[in-house]
Amino acid sequence: MKSMGVIVEYNPFHNGHLHHLEISKMKTNADAAIAVMSGNFLQRGEPALVSKWSRAKMALRSGVDIVIELPYAFATQKAETFAFGSICLLDAMHCQSYCFGSESGDIGAFTHTIEKLERSEDRMNSLIKENIKEGMSYPSSVSKAIASLGLTGEGHVDLTTPNNILGYHYMKAAREIGTAMKAFTIQRKNADYHDEDFSSATIASATSIRKALFSEGFQQDVIRQYVPESTIEELISYHKEFTIFHQWERYWPLLQYRLISASLDELANIYEIEEGIEHRLKEAAQLASSFQEFMTKVKTKRYTWTRIQRMVLHVLTNTTKEQMISHCHKPSYIRLLGMNEKGRKYLGMVKKELSLPMISKLSSAKQEDIHLDIRASNVYAQGLPEPYKAKLMKMEYSQPPIQL
Amino acid sequence: MKSMGVIVEYNPFHNGHLHHLEISKMKTNADAAIAVMSGNFLQRGEPALVSKWSRAKMALRSGVDIVIELPYAFATQKAETFAFGSICLLDAMHCQSYCFGSESGDIGAFTHTIEKLERSEDRMNSLIKENIKEGMSYPSSVSKAIASLGLTGEGHVDLTTPNNILGYHYMKAAREIGTAMKAFTIQRKNADYHDEDFSSATIASATSIRKALFSEGFQQDVIRQYVPESTIEELISYHKEFTIFHQWERYWPLLQYRLISASLDELANIYEIEEGIEHRLKEAAQLASSFQEFMTKVKTKRYTWTRIQRMVLHVLTNTTKEQMISHCHKPSYIRLLGMNEKGRKYLGMVKKELSLPMISKLSSAKQEDIHLDIRASNVYAQGLPEPYKAKLMKMEYSQPPIQL
Numbered sequence: 188m189k190s191m192g193v194i195v196e197y198n199p200f201h202n203g204h205l206h207h208l209e210i211s212k213m214k215t216n217a218d219a220a221i222a223v224m225s226g227n228f229l230q231r232g233e234p235a236l237v238s239k240w241s242r243a244k245m246a247l248r249s250g251v252d253i254v255i256e257l258p259y260a261f262a263t264q265k266a267e268t269f270a271f272g273s274i275c276l277l278d279a280m281h282c283q284s285y286c287f288g289s290e291s292g293d294i295g296a297f298t299h300t301i302e303k304l305e306r307s308e309d310r311m312n313s314l315i316k317e318n319i320k321e322g323m324s325y326p327s328s329v330s331k332a333i334a335s336l337g338l339t340g341e342g343h344v345d346l347t348t349p350n351n352i353l354g355y356h357y358m359k360a361a362r363e364i365g366t367a368m369k370a371f372t373i374q375r376k377n378a379d380y381h382d383e384d385f386s387s388a389t390i391a392s393a394t395s396i397r398k399a400l401f402s403e404g405f406q407q408d409v410i411r412q413y414v415p416e417s418t419i420e421e422l423i424s425y426h427k428e429f430t431i432f433h434q435w436e437r438y439w440p441l442l443q444y445r446l447i448s449a450s451l452d453e454l455a456n457i458y459e460i461e462e463g464i465e466h467r468l469k470e471a472a473q474l475a476s477s478f479q480e481f482m483t484k485v486k487t488k489r490y491t492w493t494r495i496q497r498m499v500l501h502v503l504t505n506t507t508k509e510q511m512i513s514h515c516h517k518p519s520y521i522r523l524l525g526m527n528e529k530g531r532k533y534l535g536m537v538k539k540e541l542s543l544p545m546i547s548k549l550s551s552a553k554q555e556d557i558h559l560d561i562r563a564s565n566v567y568a569q570g571l572p573e574p575y576k577a578k579l580m581k582m583e584y585s586q587p588p589i590q591l
Numbered sequence: 592m593k594s595m596g597v598i599v600e601y602n603p604f605h606n607g608h609l610h611h612l613e614i615s616k617m618k619t620n621a622d623a624a625i626a627v628m629s630g631n632f633l634q635r636g637e638p639a640l641v642s643k644w645s646r647a648k649m650a651l652r653s654g655v656d657i658v659i660e661l662p663y664a665f666a667t668q669k670a671e672t673f674a675f676g677s678i679c680l681l682d683a684m685h686c687q688s689y690c691f692g693s694e695s696g697d698i699g700a701f702t703h704t705i706e707k708l709e710r711s712e713d714r715m716n717s718l719i720k721e722n723i724k725e726g727m728s729y730p731s732s733v734s735k736a737i738a739s740l741g742l743t744g745e746g747h748v749d750l751t752t753p754n755n756i757l758g759y760h761y762m763k764a765a766r767e768i769g770t771a772m773k774a775f776t777i778q779r780k781n782a783d784y785h786d787e788d789f790s791s792a793t794i795a796s797a798t799s800i801r802k803a804l805f806s807e808g809f810q811q812d813v814i815r816q817y818v819p820e821s822t823i824e825e826l827i828s829y830h831k832e833f834t835i836f837h838q839w840e841r842y843w844p845l846l847q848y849r850l851i852s853a854s855l856d857e858l859a860n861i862y863e864i865e866e867g868i869e870h871r872l873k874e875a876a877q878l879a880s881s882f883q884e885f886m887t888k889v890k891t892k893r894y895t896w897t898r899i900q901r902m903v904l905h906v907l908t909n910t911t912k913e914q915m916i917s918h919c920h921k922p923s924y925i926r927l928l929g930m931n932e933k934g935r936k937y938l939g940m941v942k943k944e945l946s947l948p949m950i951s952k953l954s955s956a957k958q959e960d961i962h963l964d965i966r967a968s969n970v971y972a973q974g975l976p977e978p979y980k981a982k983l984m985k986m987e988y989s990q991p992p993i994q995l
């Protein structure tokens with residue numbers, strides 16, 4: 188029984204994901220599909236629309252066989268760390284292959300670019316540093332360094348697009364840990380990563396779907412053509428149970444309160460807070476009356492929106508430099524969120540050979556390992572209105588892996 | 592020009608306060624009345640109904656000539672520290688006398704009890720410690736110790752009632768600092784400190800007035816007979832400007848969030864958090880869906896409601912042991928909240944002799960001194976709905992002393 192891995196957020200699961208999943212299974216010729224999925228907070232420093240349990244259900248109902256959680260310490264990080272944690276977990280699950288979407292779609296181009304970059308890594312790093320010194324953001328600095336090194340054009344991967352960057356880091360991480368997993372990539376169709384509007388008849392970006400969910404209430408009919416029926420059902424069920432979908436604005440009063448009440452020293456101690464930006468955050472928190480307004484006030488050329496969002500997410504979850512650094516070195520557990528019949532079989536087969544402990548029940552987990560995930564879930568629940576917070580917090584402890 | 596001081600919260604200013612103020616002026620034969628008033632958070636560990644600016648206006652419109660703020664480091668403390676800070680400030684303002692309400696009403700009984708207690712202070716303290724060890728709350732331990740020492744009955748002050756306790760501490764503090772101020776007391780009329788229902792035709796406790804303000808909206812007509820017209824006007828004006836009155840429930844989501852996201856070490860570092868109660872607070876925060884429910888879950892025989900409220904207020908304002916202890920030794924400034932024509936004259940007269948710097952504008956204040964008050968005001972503003980928070984936070988910096 189062979190398995191292949193995908194690295195996902197499913198926020199929410201839509202037709203593009205379904206397409207990727209089906210092609211991946213075909214291409215890799217695997218029996219079982221394993222998804223490493225971000226928990227309640229995502230790589231762009233945002234709360235997921237619905238909880239990880241609900242998104243795990245969507246995944247299982249659309250053809251994923253096992254869903255495991257990418258811990259907070261990896262899920263809310265820049266591409267390199269995000270990719271490293273994900274690849275480690277798929278490797279620990281004994282996947283034979285993994286398959287990622289990319290703008291390029293050409294696995295040879297990835298290999299070629301990685302090998303070339305490895306040879307000029309020092310030069311690359313010093314170029315990036317120089318560019319950052321000149322006031323450029325990290326992504327722009329990387330792009331410029333790549334261009335300077337002549338790593339563009341035919342046969343190369345364009346490392347200015349988000350999915351190519353992730354793919355590059357997946358393959359780099361795989362080389363680093365010396366995994367036996369084989370890499371596959373599929374060219375992404377239609378919807379761009381952050382397209383806000385619907386451009387295809389059946390495939391839309393998660394961003395445009397979320398936009399439709401938040402604008403003028405829950406427009407089921409608008410999104411129905413872009414997501415599987417099971418996603419609609421899960422969204423309806425979550426909304427019925429908890430009355431809302433999660434978004435940053437719901438956490439704004441908490442973030443504002445924390446920025447206002449924390450000392451500058453406490454803020455400076457939070458992961459990713461650097462260069463005295465805590466002063467800027469505190470000032471903006473005194474003036475802004477929404478998260479959007481706050482972000483606009485904080486944003487500078489040097490800091491991308493995503494970087495600031497991740498920074499303030501760590502403020503919200505109270506994640507210190509020390510805590511994060513001690514957790515993001517390497518995953519130390521596999522948190523099982525759900526599985527179907529085939530997934531159960533696969534687990535039965537590999538269970539004894541797993542290179543990391545598998546956590547199905549929180550009570551049996553080492554608390555110091557999983558502590559950041561528990562806190563993240565508790566904070567995530569604070570975005571709900573009363574009396575639903577306690578219910579969602581309790582699920583973190585009482586919910587067994589979803590079984591389909 | 593002679594002045595007398597009163598120590599108040601005015602939450603809100605009512606006929607009982609008016610009565611006390613008028614009798615105090617007569618008894619002390621003073622030209623000017625100075626009120627030391629708690630800022631936005633009160634001695635019982637609660638947010639004031641309306642901001643200190645609004646309460647200062649009420650005071651000035653009802654016959655107080657100068658209002659100064661009792662800093663957070665004294666206002667939110669047990670009777671002893673609260674009293675010490677207040678007396679120091681009245682002394683610094685060169686009051687010739689001060690006058691407090693008490694259940695006793697007999698200044699001689701206070702003096703007698705204080706002198707007797709001073710002689711048996713060590714015995715008293717060890718009795719209190721023993722009682723606490725047996726699991727009694729602090730107030731019960733004190734009462735029992737007093738009874739054991741025979742300090743009850745004729746000629747003594749009953750130190751089990753809240754205003755007698757405060758009075759005792761005012762006079763003790765006055766002796767400690769060796770003030771020249773003369774003490775007066777007036778017997779409290781009608782309404783008990785915490786009566787929740789109206790029992791007299793014109794005098795009601797602040798508790799019952801607040802209850803009427805919160806139950807079924809803002810019942811002006813119910814409270815009109817118990818407060819001066821100027822109080823009603825101020826309440827209407829505040830409600831019009833900020834749309835709510837402040838109460839703990841409005842801060843519950845913030846407190847819950849903080850208790851959930853803070854580490855046990857961070858909580859243990861908060862002022863008044865002792866004996867591992869941080870575990871209990873964290874657990875209750877996971878289960879409760881309102882402040883009332885939370886308090887009920889945390890409450891034990893050992894901890895009074897007030898003590899827990901003060902404890903969690905310090906969690907809310909993020910006030911550490913170190914911060915509080917370094918600020919509550921002795922007041923280091925006089926924050927002027929407001930004055931009328933007579934108050935201005937008095938200030939002109941004593942200004943050069945004040946033993947502490949007077950702060951009228953925040954920008955000219957030493958930030959390390961007044962930092963706890965600024966933060967308390969910023970946190971207090973978080974109880975407002977948007978977009979009013981920024982407005983109230985800004986007032987802390989931009990509002991000059993109220994001039995009537």
